[in-house]
Amino acid sequence: MPDQQRPEQRQDHEALAEATAAGLPAVVGDVIEGDTGGYHHYxxxxxxxxxxxxxxxxxxxxxxxxxxxxxxxxxxxxxxxxxxxxxxxxxxxxx
Known part of the structure; x- marks a missing residue:
């Protein structure tokens, strides 16, 4: 079965997995790494x-x-x- 998620949804889930693995409290849409200037929720x-x-x-x-x-x-x-x-x-x- 093909992946039905939009590319940004896959990125959101990847970011969630990374944050969770780091022990951070996060939900889908949270971005706390990279060039975001801090915490953002998308x-x-x-x-x-x-x-x-x-x-x-x-x-x-x-x-x-x-x-x-x-x-x-x-x-x-x-x-x-x-x-x-x-x-x-x-x-x-x-x-």
Whole structure:
């Protein structure tokens, strides 16, 4: 059966195995070695989507910014449960 994990998922699991072998408390997505400048947690996209949904937020737009070997995912969000405060609010994705 072929490996169904995305490359970044394999890297996450490899980093977890290394941290665990070193006796460090870690979960999938934790990165504490290399050129990270300290501790970072990189949640996968599916996990981030679940967190946002659980928080009552919906994705309006997104943009990726790559800076030579690493990148940022910028998310433009709004409340999934928008109030009925008039037409102006319906046109404003920040409400």
């Amino acid at each position: 949640a996968d996209r599916d996990q981030v989507s679940r967190w946002l949904s659980d928080a009552g937020l919906e994705l309006v737009d997104e943009e990726e910014e790559w800076l030579g070997g690493y990148g940022y995912r910028h998310l433009f969000l709004r409340s999934a449960t928008r109030s009925d405060s008039g037409a102006a609010a319906d046109d404003n994705p920040l409400v």
